[in-house]
Amino acid sequence: MRARYAAYALEESNYVFRTWHPRTRPDEVAADPAVRWTGLEVLATSGGEQDDQDGVVEFRASYDAPGGRGALHETSRFTRRAGRWVYVEGDVRS
Numbered sequence: 387m388r389a390r391y392a393a394y395a396l397e398e399s400n401y402v403f404r405t406w407h408p409r410t411r412p413d414e415v416a417a418d419p420a421v422r423w424t425g426l427e428v429l430a431t432s433g434g435e436q437d438d439q440d441g442v443v444e445f446r447a448s449y450d451a452p453g454g455r456g457a458l459h460e461t462s463r464f465t466r467r468a469g470r471w472v473y474v475e476g477d478v479r480s
Contacts, residue, residue, distance in 0.1 A: 387426075387428065387443045387445060387462065387464075388426065388428075389401070389405070390402060390405055390473060391423065391426045391445075391447055393405075394417060394423055394447075395422075395423040397417035397419065398417075399415045399416050399417050402415045402417075403415040405470075405471070405472050405473055406472060406473050407465065407467065407472045407473060407474045409474075410473075410474055410475050411473075418451075420451060420452050421449050421450070421451045422449060422450045422451075423447060423448070423449050424448045424449055424450055424455075425447070425448040426445060426446075426447050426448075427445060427446045427447075427448075428443060428444070428445050429444040429445060429446060430442075430443070430444040431443050431444075434464065434471070438466070439465060439466050440463065440464065440465050440466070441463075441464045441465075441471070442461060442462065442463055442464070443461070443462050443464065444459075444460070444461045444462075445459070445460060445462070446458070446459045447460075458478065459478065459479040459480075460476040460477065460478050460479065461476060461477045461479070462474075462475070462476035463475055463476065
C-alpha cells in the first residue's frame, strides 16, 4: 500500500499499473499532474501477512488539488500473485 501511494505521489504510473491485478486494472493508468499527494494514513489492516494470500487495507490519502485540499478514504483489497502483492479493487468512502 505504501509503495503504491508513493508511486502515485511521484507520478510513477508504470509501477501503479504493474501492481494492479490484470483482471481489474484499466487499460491505462495515468497520474493527474494537478493533484499533489501530501500524506498517507493507514487506518486498519486485515491479513496481508507473510503466509496470507489476501489482505485488506483501509487508508486515508490527503491531497492538494486545484479545487482545494481533500482526502481519499478507501478500503482496498490485495492478493498475492506470483509471490507479489497486487491491488484488486477498493471501496471509496465518502
